[in-house]
Amino acid sequence: MAIELNELIELLNKDLGLEYTAIVQYVQHSGVLTGAEYGDITKEIKIHTTEELQHALVLTEQIDYLGGFPTAVMPPAATSKDNREMLQQDLTGEEDAISRYKQRIVQAEELMELALAQKLREILSVEQEHAMDLRNALGK
Numbered sequence: 001m002a003i004e005l006n007e008l009i010e011l012l013n014k015d016l017g018l019e020y021t022a023i024v025q026y027v028q029h030s031g032v033l034t035g036a037e038y039g040d041i042t043k044e045i046k047i048h049t050t051e052e053l054q055h056a057l058v059l060t061e062q063i064d065y066l067g068g069f070p071t072a073v074m075p076p077a078a079t080s081k082d083n084r085e086m087l088q089q090d091l092t093g094e095e096d097a098i099s100r101y102k103q104r105i106v107q108a109e110e111l112m113e114l115a116l117a118q119k120l121r122e123i124l125s126v127e128q129e130h131a132m133d134l135r136n137a138l139g140k
């Protein structure tokens, strides 16, 4: 079934809200993660924070371009006091983002929104790097 532009805008707004969630979750986790063995991943997730902000800015611009109204609403972030659990929460978020952006690229191409599809591919490749960083830190 073919997707319509207003459905794509709605889905992009969900993606945008989840980028806000990722920013907040990484900022909060960077402050809670403790222990020398988590020093490297703490530095990495601080970098992830700024990359998620870039994704949010790209999505906002694209939603506006398509005639939508960018959301200011975000689903709650996942928290924990346990290092591994926090990293697992972050990995779950990244895996969800990867699966959403893969679908979104196909949907954007279906609507011939090819510049959007290209921006989404760039975001997807960064999310894959994020997932890899987290998997390495978790020893997976």
Ligand SMILES: [Fe+2]
Pocket (backbone or CB within 6 Å): 019, 022, 051, 052, 055, 097, 123, 127
């Ligand atoms: Fe992102």
Ligand SMILES: [Fe+2]
Pocket (backbone or CB within 6 Å): 022, 048, 052, 094, 097, 126, 127, 130
């Ligand atoms: Fe990410």
